[in-house]
Amino acid sequence: MRAWNFSAGPAAIPEEVLQKAKQELVEYGSQQASIMEISHRSKAYEAVAFGARDNLRSLLNIPSDYEILFLQGGATLQFALLPLNFAHEKATEHIITGAWSKKAHAEASKLGQANILASSEDSNFTHLPGLKDLACSDDAAYLHYADNETIHGVAFNAVPEFSLPKFVDMSSIILGKEINVSDYDLIYAGAQKNIGPAGLTVVIARKSLLETCNEKLPNILNLQKHAENDSMLNTPPTFAWYLAGLVFEWLIKKGGIGTIEQQNNEKAAVLYEFIDNSDFYSNPVNKNCRSIMNVPFILGNPELDSVFLEESKQAGLLNLKGHRSVGGMRASLYNAIPLAAVHDLINFMESFEKKNA
Numbered sequence: 001m002r003a004w005n006f007s008a009g010p011a012a013i014p015e016e017v018l019q020k021a022k023q024e025l026v027e028y029g030s031q032q033a034s035i036m037e038i039s040h041r042s043k044a045y046e047a048v049a050f051g052a053r054d055n056l057r058s059l060l061n062i063p064s065d066y067e068i069l070f071l072q073g074g075a076t077l078q079f080a081l082l083p084l085n086f087a088h089e090k091a092t093e094h095i096i097t098g099a100w101s102k103k104a105h106a107e108a109s110k111l112g113q114a115n116i117l118a119s120s121e122d123s124n125f126t127h128l129p130g131l132k133d134l135a136c137s138d139d140a141a142y143l144h145y146a147d148n149e150t151i152h153g154v155a156f157n158a159v160p161e162f163s164l165p166k167f168v169d170m171s172s173i174i175l176g177k178e179i180n181v182s183d184y185d186l187i188y189a190g191a192q193k194n195i196g197p198a199g200l201t202v203v204i205a206r207k208s209l210l211e212t213c214n215e216k217l218p219n220i221l222n223l224q225k226h227a228e229n230d231s232m233l234n235t236p237p238t239f240a241w242y243l244a245g246l247v248f249e250w251l252i253k254k255g256g257i258g259t260i261e262q263q264n265n266e267k268a269a270v271l272y273e274f275i276d277n278s279d280f281y282s283n284p285v286n287k288n289c290r291s292i293m294n295v296p297f298i299l300g301n302p303e304l305d306s307v308f309l310e311e312s313k314q315a316g317l318l319n320l321k322g323h324r325s326v327g328g329m330r331a332s333l334y335n336a337i338p339l340a341a342v343h344d345l346i347n348f349m350e351s352f353e354k355k356n357a
């Protein structure tokens with residue numbers, strides 16, 4: 001029996017999507033073969049791939065002057081590709097609010113000058129750094145930040161106002177809330193949270209920006225070359241792309257991102273409220289920047305961590321262990337997690353507290 005899966009990623013995929021994939025796994029439509037076994041250049045596969053791309057465009061209202069790329073290499077490859085393609089020997093500016101934006105900065109530093117515009121590391125990433133009176137270097141190539149920090153559970157509550165092009169890691173928030181794509185120049189996300197299986201990375205970028213990609217790069221590292229080839233410069237991760245398409249169809253059926261965002265807000269609100277009202281559990285993140293997707297929490301007595309994990313697993317609540325760098329617990333509440341799962345989690349936490357506090 002499937003249990004509630006609170007994993008941070010690879011994460012829960014809607015059961016309806018898995019059932020549909022199961023139904024058509026062995027023979028896809030009239031193909032007499034699985035979707036995994038047919039050419040990515042076939043009409044049947046192109047319909048799947050480009051249909052998925054069109055659905056993503058409509059879900060996020062992506063304007064026609066933005067390209068949508070379906071790539072490989074994870075968000076981590078983008079940490080390197082962004083400076084390789086767009087720095088053009090200029091500095092890059094970084095806001096660091098957690099482990100992932102810190103990694104992106106470290107990778108960019110290997111390739112050129114990467115400035116830290118602001119960081120909240122001194123508070124162990126429990127709040128957003130103040131940005132008000134900061135000035136970016138006007139000569140910098142772009143500003144990079146992570147909209148939602150998966151490990152620390154910290155999220156931006158507004159788009160930072162700087163004139164530089166904005167490159168944003170949305171791996172753990174994409175499709176979880178409505179965004180205005182035009183506020184950004186490039187958005188990227190590993191798929192394995194709200195999009196689908198690992199192995200796929202989505203990049204959404206202004207077409208005019210892509211035209212400036214560093215031409216000296218080998219084609220496989222050049223984002224414009226991927227755009228020119230409809231993300232089929234080489235064989236794409238065909239199954240992951242197909243499955244992402246099923247997730248997009250599921251989201252459209254659910255009512256789109258506005259509806260799912262309301263549900264996500266409600267899920268996060270009930271869990272934070274429970275944690276804040278408890279003397280046993282706590283969340284260290286400032287209330288104005290708490291993630292709606294990743295909720296880290298610690299127990300009053302860390303010696304109980306392993307008992308909590310064992311008993312929660314037995315209660316059908318999986319993968320609640322916090323990241324090793326932070327400790328404690330973390331519940332990831334991506335789109336595929338319904339409110340009922342959060343209520344089950346809270347009921348478990350309540351009875352665990354009664355037994356152990």
Ligand SMILES: Cc1ncc(COP(=O)(O)O)c(C=O)c1O
Nearest residue numbers: 074075076100150169171172190
């Ligand atoms: C916000 C964020 N950025 C980047 C990454 C790295 O992604 P990948 O493993 O797809 O390279 C992750 C992975 O969890 C993440 O949560």
